[in-house]
Amino acid sequence: MTHEFAIVWAHRDRLFAGLANTVGLVVLSSAIALLLGAVLASALMSQSRAVQRPTQWLVDGMRCVPFLLLAYIVYYGLPELGIRFDNWTAGLCALAIYNAAYIGEILRGGWASLPSGYIDAAHATGFHGATLYRRIILPPVILAVGPVLGNQMIQIIKDSAFLMIIAVPELTHAASSIQSTYYVPFAAFIAAVALYWALCRVVELSVAWLERRAQPRR
Amino acid sequence: MTSHSEASIFAGAPVAADPPVLEVRNLCKRFADHQVLTDVSLRVTKGKTVCILGPSGSGKSTLLRCLNWLEKPDDGFVFLSGERIGYRPGGRVPMSPAELAAVRARIGMVFQHFNLWPHLTVLGNIIEAPIHVKHLPRAEVIADAERLLAKVGLSDKRDAYPARLSGGQRQRVAIARALAMRPELMLFDEATSALDPELVGEVLTVMEELAQEGMTMVVVTHEMGFARDAADEVVFLDHGRVIESAEPAQFFERPQSERAQQFLQRFGRQQSRPSGV
Numbered sequence: 001m002t003h004e005f006a007i008v009w010a011h012r013d014r015l016f017a018g019l020a021n022t023v024g025l026v027v028l029s030s031a032i033a034l035l036l037g038a039v040l041a042s043a044l045m046s047q048s049r050a051v052q053r054p055t056q057w058l059v060d061g062m063r064c065v066p067f068l069l070l071a072y073i074v075y076y077g078l079p080e081l082g083i084r085f086d087n088w089t090a091g092l093c094a095l096a097i098y099n100a101a102y103i104g105e106i107l108r109g110g111w112a113s114l115p116s117g118y119i120d121a122a123h124a125t126g127f128h129g130a131t132l133y134r135r136i137i138l139p140p141v142i143l144a145v146g147p148v149l150g151n152q153m154i155q156i157i158k159d160s161a162f163l164m165i166i167a168v169p170e171l172t173h174a175a176s177s178i179q180s181t182y183y184v185p186f187a188a189f190i191a192a193v194a195l196y197w198a199l200c201r202v203v204e205l206s207v208a209w210l211e212r213r214a215q216p217r218r
Numbered sequence: 219m220t221s222h223s224e225a226s227i228f229a230g231a232p233v234a235a236d237p238p239v240l241e242v243r244n245l246c247k248r249f250a251d252h253q254v255l256t257d258v259s260l261r262v263t264k265g266k267t268v269c270i271l272g273p274s275g276s277g278k279s280t281l282l283r284c285l286n287w288l289e290k291p292d293d294g295f296v297f298l299s300g301e302r303i304g305y306r307p308g309g310r311v312p313m314s315p316a317e318l319a320a321v322r323a324r325i326g327m328v329f330q331h332f333n334l335w336p337h338l339t340v341l342g343n344i345i346e347a348p349i350h351v352k353h354l355p356r357a358e359v360i361a362d363a364e365r366l367l368a369k370v371g372l373s374d375k376r377d378a379y380p381a382r383l384s385g386g387q388r389q390r391v392a393i394a395r396a397l398a399m400r401p402e403l404m405l406f407d408e409a410t411s412a413l414d415p416e417l418v419g420e421v422l423t424v425m426e427e428l429a430q431e432g433m434t435m436v437v438v439t440h441e442m443g444f445a446r447d448a449a450d451e452v453v454f455l456d457h458g459r460v461i462e463s464a465e466p467a468q469f470f471e472r473p474q475s476e477r478a479q480q481f482l483q484r485f486g487r488q489q490s491r492p493s494g495v
Contacts, residue, residue: 115331115333117329117331117332117333118333118335118336120288120329120333121327121329121333121334121335121392121395122335123288123319123322124286124288124322124325124326124327124329124396125322125323125326125327125346125347125351125395125396125399126319126320126322126323126324126347126351126352126399127319127347127350127351128315128316128318128319129315129316129319131350131351135346135350136335136346139337140335140336140337143337216379216381216382217336217337217338217379217381218336218381
């Protein structure tokens with residue numbers, strides 16, 4: 001058994017390369033999903049039914065699609081429509097789109113429970129439209145739903161493992177390739193699990209740190 | 219109340235060369251089946267303070283919220299310095315959200331529950347709209363905000379977050395926030411009703427100073443002492459109608475309507491303690 005771990009350790013550069021890809025995918029897709037989610041949330045809260053209804057269908061629909069299938073559709077399906085990405089970009093798009101739906105719903109919930117007085121005061125001082133949303137609504141909403149966004153980021157980390165099936169060279173893919181070359185499945189996958197766990201810890205600690213900073217701003 | 223030409227109603231705009239800061243004509247508002255305001259008219263000239271009094275549920279707050287279109291009136295006119303609020307000139311086409319926002323930026327409003335933005339510091343609350351709505355230079359806005367903070371006696375709270383302040387301090391920040399936009403008109407919606415009794419005085423003092431300095435104000439309040447001392451005119455509202463409007467001395471000594479008499483008697487009993495102002 002120690003021998004197996006020694007093999008994995010000898011090829012740690014491959015694991016770390018995979019980890020770097022996973023981190024890059026997670027950070028980028030979280031940022032894009034947050035931006036898209038913010039746009040979706042404003043559509044979900046729109047007064048106009050013509051905007052609100054279709055967005056609600058889209059978001060509810062997206063949340064019912066297994067992520068694996070979405071990744072297949074983006075990588076294998078879209079090229080039939082003439083939209084072609086490399087593996088990495090396809091993986092990034094799938095993660096970002098999928099999680100935008102969740103984050104849109106999270107932000108909508110936070111917005112709906114925001115005391116209406118803040119928005120009244122903003123209207124009364126002359127805010128409207130995108131500036132109102134960006135400056136007055138979004139910041140307290142994000143502070144309020146911070147821990148939930150942290151959970152979603154952990155979900156993104158775990159979902160990113162699915163991307164090995166479209167040959168994105170991320171952490172699970174790296175562990176899998178080490179195990180298949182040297183036949184050390186236990187050690188290789190345990191090493192990957194430990195690295196995922198460490199990533200999630202980083203997210204949890206960041207959320208806790210942000211929570212402490214958010215406390216006086218509520 | 220000053221009389222003015224009825225003909226101006228049909229002209230669609232006030233006739234006076236120097237229009238009042240606020241003119242309201244025949245304002246009506248319904249919520250579902252409930253008629254909240256019926257044919258409310260009032261006029262506030264520059265530098266005057268008008269107090270709106272009346273029992274709970276008489277429509278005072280709704281009236282105030284209709285003035286800057288936070289609630290859309292069903293009928294009637296609101297003019298700010300002669301310009302109709304809510305509709306473009308001609309009176310048929312509603313204002314776009316941006317146009318409405320530009321009008322609202324000229325009217326300061328202070329709320330019962332302060333409504334300070336919790337994610338911004340005291341200074342941040344005050345400079346937010348001048349920077350992001352009026353697009354004024356940051357340094358100028360900060361200097362102005364510091365002057366306003368000194369005026370409301372909160373210079374030492376500059377970098378505190380609203381959650382750390384007392385109610386009276388929050389309300390004074392809210393007043394400074396509204397003043398930072400250099401409004402033509404200030405609206406106070408029961409600004410002291412949510413405060414502990416010992417904190418009411420500090421807010422009323424700021425409001426009285428403002429009135430003395432010549433700010434044009436519409437004040438919905440239950441503080442009879444403030445209305446008596448600081449108002450130029452008292453408007454008594456009941457069941458969504460203006461029952462009577464008069465100078466405070468006359469209103470409090472010789473109320474004309476029976477309902478105003480009853481209202482003042484009830485308040486007299488409740489407020490037998492000396493006024494905190």
